[in-house]
Amino acid sequence: MLDSDKCDTKTRVSRYGIMGGTFDPVHYGHLVTAEAVRDEFKLDKVVFVPTGKPPHKKGYKVTDAKHRYLMTVLATVTNPFFEVSRIEIDREGYTYTIDTILEFKKMQPEDTKIYFITGADAVLEILTWKKVGELLRLCNFVAATRPGYEPSQLNEMIKYVEKVHGSTIHMVEVPAMAISSTDIRNRIKANRPIKYLVPESVEYYIMKNGLYR
Ligand code: NAP
16 A cells, blocks of 8 residues: 555645556557556546657657657546646657646646656667666656566666666556557558557547558
């Protein structure tokens, strides 16, 4: 049980999840991850933040932010605990997580606890991120892993971060993360079905706009 779960609900501080990802496209694996983490860490809300211009994706082709944002809105519309933010896609220049967290913190009461949720492979690179020390102080990290993920490298990194920065990174295995955006894009290119991998509204949006062909 988490410490603040023992408190009176009136004195309990808010806990927000920030679900960071490219979402190219968003799929059921992301939705199940967000809901599982919301439940495990008793989050009041999970805000999906599609990436703007991520520094580590120079040279990669990423679908227009307008489409990734709209697909994320369609996918999350039925969950009252989920929201989608344009905070990164509206930002000029490269987008760094530290700027997102600082901006988000300005909009919330000071004692709001923030959980930054993303894929384990992204978390593995966290030591290269801008102002990592400050970032680790400002929020808790949750790394979602796929079935079969070999955790030894991430475990080493978690130990290092605990020792050097005094921060904890939580690892959560999500069976539904067997679904991947890369596989969905490849399936569409190969004219194979994506039914039941993404919400129907997202599937229709992809077809209507001829994405990933
Ligand atoms: P990515 O390299 O596209 O994805 C890495 C892995 O994580 C993929 O397997 C991906 O699966 C999975 N993944 C991504 N987002 C996820 C989520 N929310 N939940 C569960 N699994 C997820 O990583 P990315 O999407 O570009 O970056 C992830 C986050 O880290 C973003 O918010 C990004 O801004 C942040 N980031 C910040 C910095 C920085 O501040 N310097 C640097 C790098 C990344 P799918 O392909 O199936 O999604």
